[in-house]
Amino acid sequence: MxxxxxxxxxxxxxxxxxxxxxxxxxxxxxxxxxxxxxxxxxxxxxxxxxxxxxxxxxxxxxxxxxxxxxxxxxxxxxxxxxxxxxxxxxxxxxxxxxxxxxxxxxxxxxxxxxxxxxxxxxxxxxxSNHSWPMATHIFASLLAYSLLNIAALQALLLAVQDHCLRSHHPDGYLLRSLPSLQSMENLMFQLIGAGLLLLTLSLATGFIFLENLFAQHLAHKTVLSILAWLVFAVLLVGRQRYGWRGQTAVRWTLGGFVALMLAYFGSKMVLELILGRT
Missing domain, CATH: 1.20.120 (Four Helix Bundle (Hemerythrin (Met), subunit A))
Structure with missing residues (x-):
């Protein structure tokens, strides 16, 4: 084409x-x-x-x-x-x-x-590397980022819905069409669980198959990805053991997603658009 x-x-x-x-x-x-x-x-x-x-x-x-x-x-x-x-x-x-x-x-x-x-x-x-391990790593990374992005958007929508209900202003076509808060929250955690599994696969394939994962140009990406994994893992443990929900769950979800976003796009923006490197 x-x-x-x-x-x-x-x-x-x-x-x-x-x-x-x-x-x-x-x-x-x-x-x-x-x-x-x-x-x-x-x-x-x-x-x-x-x-x-x-x-x-x-x-x-x-x-x-x-x-x-x-x-x-x-x-x-x-x-x-x-x-x-x-x-x-x-x-x-x-x-x-x-x-x-x-x-x-x-x-x-x-x-x-x-x-x-x-x-x-x-x-x-x-x-330059077209091997199946690299393809697995890239595919898992894309799916993990996509699911956790959807979970972050779900968290934002949950926060808005919760605020409107607390202020007794559940107006608007969008908010009126949403499921209950509990259903929205359960869906968010299901998305996080699936996204965390894929992020685990992405990190595992990176550590097993890729060389120099902590090289200078990859160190920040690797560290931020691990940080995001830890944030989401702690959130799921907190949900299971301590019943974390509401604004606490929203803040942890958004924090984990910000770390994950910076891991890839933050580093690429600095390297390509500012430093002019690959």
Whole structure:
């Protein structure tokens, strides 16, 4: 696929994501105005709009794929891949759990990343190691980051819902359509549990198969990833043994996610955008 086709697909993905958000908001408002939660056909229609946008996003990423070096792991290239992974995991999870409303955050985020990638061309950065251990490490890292990102968004939504209920202002179509606080909290911990397992796999494959994991250019990434793992592990232990919930759980979840985000994107931003290194 040539550059022009890739840019066209990116533009279509941006428009698709924005149309999906507008459609989901309209369907949400219509369903609640009629006196209830979204019926399955309405919910499926909203998810279908997102799938179409994600397809265009994937086509745009394929246009930057290099047969010799694999996916483009430049800063914005990696961020684009991660936002697609987040949306894909969100759509899959939405088949079994009521998380589809988080797309009202993740879809605009993916659009902003694609727009930045169109406006700010970067040098393509591939990987030299194409072995199955490296593929396992990258795949586990992407899935872990995606699930824990969704858990962090769930935590933010839980905090807003809790604040509105405490202040006796449960207004707004979005808040009125959410499940109970307990259901929202249980879902957040389920996402954290699954994400922690994948993060464990990511760290384990990194320690076993990758060399110089504590080399100068990787040390901060490794340390921050371990810190994030510890934060999420402590949170789950605290939940199990001490019944941590509410704002305590939200703060630990967001703290762990910030550490994980800095582990990858913080280091890449400093190395590539500030220091100009790979």
């Amino acid at each position: 040539n550059t022009m086709d890739s840019r066209t697909a990116a533009v279509l993905a941006i428009l698709g994501y924005l149309l999906a958000v507008a459609g989901m908001l309209w369907l949400l408002r219509r369903a609640l105005d009629e006196g209830g939660e979204q019926p399955p056909p309405v919910r499926a229609a909203g998810l279908s709009l997102g799938v179409l946008a994600m397809t265009c996003h994937a086509i745009a990423l394929l246009g930057t794929y290099d047969a010799g070096h694999g996916p483009n792991f430049s800063f914005l290239g990696a961020l684009s891949l991660v936002t697609l992974s987040i949306n894909a995991m969100l759509m899959l999870t939405a088949l079994f759990r009521p998380v589809d409303k988080l797309a009202l955050i993740t879809f605009p985020l993916a659009s902003a990343v694609l727009l930045a990638k169109l406006a700010l061309p970067e040098e393509t950065r591939g990987i």
